[in-house]
Amino acid sequence: MEFYNEMYEGDKVREPYARLRNWVDTMPDDFRQMKQAEAEELFRRIGITFAVYGEGGDPDRLIPFDMMPRVFEQNEWRKLERGIKQRARALNAFLRDVYGRGEIVRAGRIPARLVYQNEAYEKAVAGVVPPRGVYSHIIGIDLVRTGKDEFFVLEDNCRTPSGVSYMLENREIMMRMFPQLFRGNRIEPVDQYPELLRRTLESVAPAKCESRPNCVILTPGHFNSAYYEHSFLANLMGVELVEGQDLFVDGEFVYMRTTQGPKRVDVIYRRLDDPYLDPLCFRPDSMLGVPGLMDIYRSGGVSICSAPGAGVADDKAIYTFVPEMVRFYLGEEPLLKNVDTWTLWKEDDYKYVMENLPDLVVKEVHGSGGYGMLVGPKSTKAEIEEFRKKIEADPSNYIAQPTLALSTTPTFVDEGIAPRHVDLRPYCLCGDRIELVPGGLTRVALREGSLVVNSSQGGGVKDTWVLSE
Amino acid sequence: MLSRTASNLFWMGRHLERAETAARLIDVGQRITLLPNTDEGYQSEWKSLLRASGTIEAFTTKYGDVTQENIEEYLFFDRENPSSVVVCFEKARESGRIVRTALTGQVWDALNVAYQELRKIEKTPRNKLDMAGLTDFTTRHASTVRGAINATQLRNDGWHFMNLGYGLERADATARLLDVKYFVLLPRIEFVGSGLDSYQWQVILRALSAHRAFHWAYGGDVTAGRVADFLILNGESPRSLITSLYEAVWHLEGLARRYGDAVPTAARDEARQVLETLQNRDIDTIFDEGLHEFLTWFITSIGSVAALVHQDYLQGSA
Numbered sequence: 016m017e018f019y020n021e022m023y024e025g026d027k028v029r030e031p032y033a034r035l036r037n038w039v040d041t042m043p044d045d046f047r048q049m050k051q052a053e054a055e056e057l058f059r060r061i062g063i064t065f066a067v068y069g070e071g072g073d074p075d076r077l078i079p080f081d082m083m084p085r086v087f088e089q090n091e092w093r094k095l096e097r098g099i100k101q102r103a104r105a106l107n108a109f110l111r112d113v114y115g116r117g118e119i120v121r122a123g124r125i126p127a128r129l130v131y132q133n134e135a136y137e138k139a140v141a142g143v144v145p146p147r148g149v150y151s152h153i154i155g156i157d158l159v160r161t162g163k164d165e166f167f168v169l170e171d172n173c174r175t176p177s178g179v180s181y182m183l184e185n186r187e188i189m190m191r192m193f194p195q196l197f198r199g200n201r202i203e204p205v206d207q208y209p210e211l212l213r214r215t216l217e218s219v220a221p222a223k224c225e226s227r228p229n230c231v232i233l234t235p236g237h238f239n240s241a242y243y244e245h246s247f248l249a250n251l252m253g254v255e256l257v258e259g260q261d262l263f264v265d266g267e268f269v270y271m272r273t274t275q276g277p278k279r280v281d282v283i284y285r286r287l288d289d290p291y292l293d294p295l296c297f298r299p300d301s302m303l304g305v306p307g308l309m310d311i312y313r314s315g316g317v318s319i320c321s322a323p324g325a326g327v328a329d330d331k332a333i334y335t336f337v338p339e340m341v342r343f344y345l346g347e348e349p350l351l352k353n354v355d356t357w358t359l360w361k362e363d364d365y366k367y368v369m370e371n372l373p374d375l376v377v378k379e380v381h382g383s384g385g386y387g388m389l390v391g392p393k394s395t396k397a398e399i400e401e402f403r404k405k406i407e408a409d410p411s412n413y414i415a416q417p418t419l420a421l422s423t424t425p426t427f428v429d430e431g432i433a434p435r436h437v438d439l440r441p442y443c444l445c446g447d448r449i450e451l452v453p454g455g456l457t458r459v460a461l462r463e464g465s466l467v468v469n470s471s472q473g474g475g476v477k478d479t480w481v482l483s484e
Numbered sequence: 485m486l487s488r489t490a491s492n493l494f495w496m497g498r499h500l501e502r503a504e505t506a507a508r509l510i511d512v513g514q515r516i517t518l519l520p521n522t523d524e525g526y527q528s529e530w531k532s533l534l535r536a537s538g539t540i541e542a543f544t545t546k547y548g549d550v551t552q553e554n555i556e557e558y559l560f561f562d563r564e565n566p567s568s569v570v571v572c573f574e575k576a577r578e579s580g581r582i583v584r585t586a587l588t589g590q591v592w593d594a595l596n597v598a599y600q601e602l603r604k605i606e607k608t609p610r611n612k613l614d615m616a617g618l619t620d621f622t623t624r625h626a627s628t629v630r631g632a633i634n635a636t637q638l639r640n641d642g643w644h645f646m647n648l649g650y651g652l653e654r655a656d657a658t659a660r661l662l663d664v665k666y667f668v669l670l671p672r673i674e675f676v677g678s679g680l681d682s683y684q685w686q687v688i689l690r691a692l693s694a695h696r697a698f699h700w701a702y703g704g705d706v707t708a709g710r711v712a713d714f715l716i717l718n719g720e721s722p723r724s725l726i727t728s729l730y731e732a733v734w735h736l737e738g739l740a741r742r743y744g745d746a747v748p749t750a751a752r753d754e755a756r757q758v759l760e761t762l763q764n765r766d767i768d769t770i771f772d773e774g775l776h777e778f779l780t781w782f783i784t785s786i787g788s789v790a791a792l793v794h795q796d797y798l799q800g801s802a
Contacts, residue, residue, distance in 0.1 A: 060593065237582045250585045261488050261800075272487040272800020274641060274739075275747050 016392075019162050019422040020434055021085065031086040031482055032425075034199055039083070039425070039432060047082075047427065050192055054080050057188055079475035080185065082192070085424045085437060085457045092453055092481040095158070095166060095441070098350035099451060101341060103154045103443045106173055106328045108344035110150035114141050114324060119343055125336045133333070134381065135326030137289060139296055143313050145322045146219045147447055151329075152284075152320040153212070154443045155179075158351070160422040167354045167419065169438065171337065173329040174321055175286045178456045178476075179442050180244035183208060183251075185478040186454070201483040203453040208442070209251035215446035216282045221315045223267070228281040231255045231271065233262070235287050235303050245286050259287075264307035269317045282318045289323050331380045331414050332358065354419060360411035368415040369406070372399050375415045377406065390466060392418050421466055426459055426477070436460045438468050439479065453481035487800030489583050490645045494793065496579040497649025500626050503572035505657040507622035509533050510559050512664065512691040514615050530555055532664055537567060553610070560618055561606065569622050573602050576629075588636040591629065598625035623693075641742055644735040648793065651732035656786045658723050661688060662715055663779045665708075685711045692723050712775065713767040725782060729759050732789070739797070751792035758785045 022032040058077050087095075112118050113130050120127045130136060155176025157169040186205055190197055213230065220228035234245040236258050249256035261271050262280065270277035285292065291301040296309035311317050327333065335356045341349040357364035357375075368375060372391055379387035389402040406413050423434035441455030457479045458468035468474040513533045530550045534540040539558075542565065547554040562568045577599040580587055587595075605613065605621065630650075637643045665688060685706050689695040692715070701718060702710045716725045736752035762782075770778045 060596075061589075237578070246584045255486055255489075256585060257486060258488065261486055274485045274487055274490045274645075274797040274800065275743050276800065 016418075016420050018420050018434070018436070019160060019165075021160070021422050021424045021437075022434075031088050031480075034196075035084065035086065035425075038193075038196060044431075050082060051427070053192060054082060054188055057191070058184075061184070078181065079461055080188070081426050081459055081461075081475050081477040082189070083425050083427050083432065084189065084196075084478040084480050085439075086480045086482060088482055089484050094164075094350070096451060096453075098166070099156050099441055099443050100449045101345065101347065101350050102156060102168065102171065102337060103151075103445055103449055105337060105340040105344050105349075106154060106171060107148070107150055107445055109340045110173075110322075110325055110328050111144065111148050112344070113327060114143065114150070119340070122343070124339050124343055125333075129332050129336075130327060133327050133330065135289070135324070135330060137324030137327075139309060140313070140322065140324045143322075146221055146318055149219055149445050150322040151325040152215060152219065152322075152445050154445065155440045156351075156443060158439045158441070159419055159437075160439075161420050162422075166351060168334075168337070168351050169354060170331070171329045171334065172440075174288065174326045176440065176442065177241045177244055177286075178440060178458075179208065180247045181476050182442070182454060182456045182479070183247075185456075185476060189478045200480070203481045203483050205452045205454040208452045209248060211444055211450055211452065212248065212284075213252040213254065215444040215448075215450070216284055216318075216320055218446035218448075219318050219320065220281045221318050223315055224281040229279060230282040230284065231257045231262075231280050233257055233259070233283050233285040233287055235291065239286070241286065248284075259291075259302070259304045262305045262308070264305060264311055267311065267314065267316045269305065269308060269311050280317060282320060284320045289326065292319070292323060331356075331378055335414070354416045357415040359406060359413045359415065364415075365410055369403065372403060374418060376418055377402060377413055377415045380412055380414060390418065393464075393466065418466070424457075424459070424477075426461070426475075428461070428463075433463070435463070436466050436468065437477075454479045485586075485641050485645075487798050489586055490641070491794075491798040492579040492583045493586060493642050493645040494649040494798070496576045496583075497646040498653040499572040499576035499579065499649075500629055501650050501653035501657065502567055503569045503576065503622055504626045505653075505661075506537075506559050506567055506569045506572065507619040508657075508661065508691045509537060510556065510615060511619045512661070512687055513555060513559075515687045515690060537660060539565060539567065556615060556618070557610070569618070570602060570606065573598055573625075583642075586642045588632070590632040590636045594625070594629040594632040598629065601625070641739060644738045644742075645797075648732055648735040648739075651728050651735060652786055652790050652793075654723055655725055655728035655732065656783060658692070658715055658725055658728060659779050659782050659786070661691060662712070663776065663783075664688065665775070682706050688715075694721065694723065697721065709767055709771070712770065716770065717762070717765065717767060726759070726762050729755065729762060729786075733759050736793075748796045751789055751796045754785075754792050755789045758782075758789065 022029060022036070028036045055077060058080060109119065113120070113136070117127075117130070119125050120130055151173035153176060155172035155178070157172070158166050159169055160166050182205060216230040217228045230252070231254055232245055232249045232252075234242060234256055236242070239245070246256050255261075255271065257271055257280075262269055263272065263277075264270075265277070269280045269283070271280050287303055290297045291303040293304045293306060293308040294301050295306050297304075308317070308319075309323070312319050312323070335353065335358060338349040338353055341347055357368050359365045359368060368377070372389070373394075375389075375391045377389040377391070389399065391399065394402075421436040421438070424437050425432050426435040428435070437457050437459045439455050439457050441451055443449065443451045457477045458474045459477055460466060460468045460473075461475045462473055465473070513530050531540060534543050534555075543550075543554075543558055546562075546564065547558060558565055558568065560569045563571055565571060577595045580592060580595045584592060601621070605618075633643075633646060637646070665684065682705070685708060686695060689698050689706070689711060694714070698706070698711065698714050701714060701720060714721050714724065718724050719726050719730065721727060733752065733755045736749075736755050740747075740749045740752050
């Protein structure tokens with residue numbers, strides 16, 4: 016399979032990478048190793064760790080950081096940006112619709128079963144329209160590139176996409192270690208992200224809020240793997256990081272417990288999944304949430320970002336219909352392509368997939384983090400047969416996609432510099448406006464030939480540059 | 485400030501101080517065993533230490549024998565002992581991690597480094613470690629964290645809560661260390677005023693890193709009356725009951741000023757009253773009343789101040 020190398024056009028170095036090429040060529044080996052060690056030390060000291068509990072080993076694991084940035088030209092980025100914003104508008108229109116009249120289902124464009132029997136569909140919020148009609152406020156859209164102008168959306172994350180702290184810290188560390196690179200390149204900044212996020216949260220304050228909205232981040236607590244990110248964002252936005260036990264409901268509103276007594280909370284950016292939000296409404300055994308929160312939410316006393324139920328727009332079964340949503344709600348042609356997807360509950364698709372398993376990637380509809388998937392071309396016969404049995408047992412739990420020729424970017428590895436596969440997750444913010452910062456999180460598969468970039472599967476991260484004109 | 489944040493800062497301070505206390509206990513015990521042996525050997529002294537720290541039952545259930553190794557293991561490493569050095573550092577670091585947003589980088593760094601090194605020590609074979617090294621480790625790291633706090637933290641409510649934790653814990657710890665004397669002496673009253681008696685008082689001074697300070701302040705002989713005066717009523721002595729309590733009151737006043745009338749001040753009022761009682765005593769009346777009885781009263785009072793801090797600030801509901 017041929018892979019698109021983002022640095023080269025034939026033998027020629029592409030314009031955006033020209034300076035980097037120089038930088039790498041003149042960099043002595045020992046300098047690189049010294050800098051790599053310095054970067055790790057910085058990450059460790061700042062405490063940017065990915066806590067993995069219950070798997071043994073170091074509970075404070077570092078995600079490998081690659082110093083070689085990934086670069087986009089301005090015009091490449093503008094195209095992506097338009098496509099992402101379009102997709103974000105369509106996803107929110109879809110959510111507004113399926114918790115309202117359900118036009119898209121009535122029109123026969125999406126099977127009712129996929130929507131209303133979806134695990135993530137929350138009957139509890141049907142008919143509730145959150146401020147400005149926004150359900151998903153932070154959308155992480157995973158993209159891969161297969162050619163110069165070929166981008167595909169792999170996945171939409173409409174609930175609580177993580178990783179934005181890496182986007183910001185990677186940049187911070189690159190700037191600290193290689194200031195000369197930034198003097199020589201016109202790299203668009205990303206550090207306005209926390210400000211934009213705060214603005215977005217404030218813009219969706221409930222109507223009952225009369226003063227400047229009090230926004231908080233709700234975390235499941237310090238044992239959560241993304242806790243660093245939660246505290247990092249709270250810090251940069253200057254808002255409180257709260258746990259469920261810090262909040263309580265009284266009358267029409269939600270309050271937080273402070274040393275000076277109760278203080279009203281208007282907007283909650285929750286990093287807690289729906290089932291844990293309110294034990295009175297969802298899982299009664301959960302201690303993480305706030306009893307009675309959902310009542311206040313439904314009556315407009317507090318905004319929850321992203322809104323409960325937003326997850327119905329982002330699972331792998333609904334994914335196949337996003338281009339349809341763009342056409343249906345916006346009357347536009349989708350700017351970003353979906354990957355061809357076979358849905359195994361359809362007879363024809365099932366047949367095709369079962370006959371071509373070794374060439375395909377098969378994923379669980381609700382799987383995440385690179386678990387529960389089969390990468391056909393990278394698997395042994397035995398692995399394929401084992402997976403075949405799983406599919407036979409429950410076909411509707413799976414989708415399949417062709418193996419994409421993921422682009423590569425140059426990456427520092429033990430032997431020097433080598434191409435490795437990457438993806439990209441930009442973070443789109445939806446409030447009174449739809450915005451995103453020029454950049455995102457580039458994840459890189461550090462193992463040679465690997466197409467799986469998830470951090471839980473040995474992936475690393477790198478800084479993502481958008482060059483200005 | 486979130487009540488939970490305040491609570492974590494308060495307990496961070498308490499646990500850091502408590503780690504130091506555990507190290508000091510080890511130090512006291514270590515020195516007591518260097519005494520010329522009495523009939524029963526040194527066992528009763530160790531027991532008195534455990535009794536003073538309120539953990540004798542837990543210890544005997546788990547270890548049975550009072551040996552030097554068991555004591556070290558228990559006071560320094562044991563994860564089932566809520567007051568062991570390892571547990572206290574771990575809890576302090578965990579509190580710090582939870583309230584990262586309220587700590588300066590330097591404070592977090594100091595806490596984190598202490599914790600990482602402690603993990604290394606834990607993995608070292610015990611026979612490669614010596615007692616003095618362990619207590620040094622503890623006081624050194626505790627000082628680094630405290631130094632970072634004083635040098636870099638904003639003087640805001642968070643700072644008051646941290647130092648309130650330190651102050652109350654220290655008051656409690658000094659009182660308990662003094663009480664060790666009571667348990668040591670109780671079965672052997674005939675030693676009062678003897679050379680052994682004076683040695684034991686000196687040990688307590690050393691454990692508080694205060695023997696030199698004591699000589700500066702009083703000169704000459706180490707007597708029960710002077711040591712008790714130094715550790716209870718001397719406002720220049722950094723760990724004395726009166727100094728610790730005075731600092732706690734100072735931080736409570738700071739909070740009351742900051743928060744104004746809308747927030748209750750029961751903790752401050754109580755602490756003020758205990759301080760006043762202390763200021764009106766002299767060492768002779770305390771001895772007349774009974775040192776142990778006095779210390780018991782004091783420890784109980786500190787407990788109720790801490791409970792009122794919780795009520796005033798750390799619950800956060802109307």
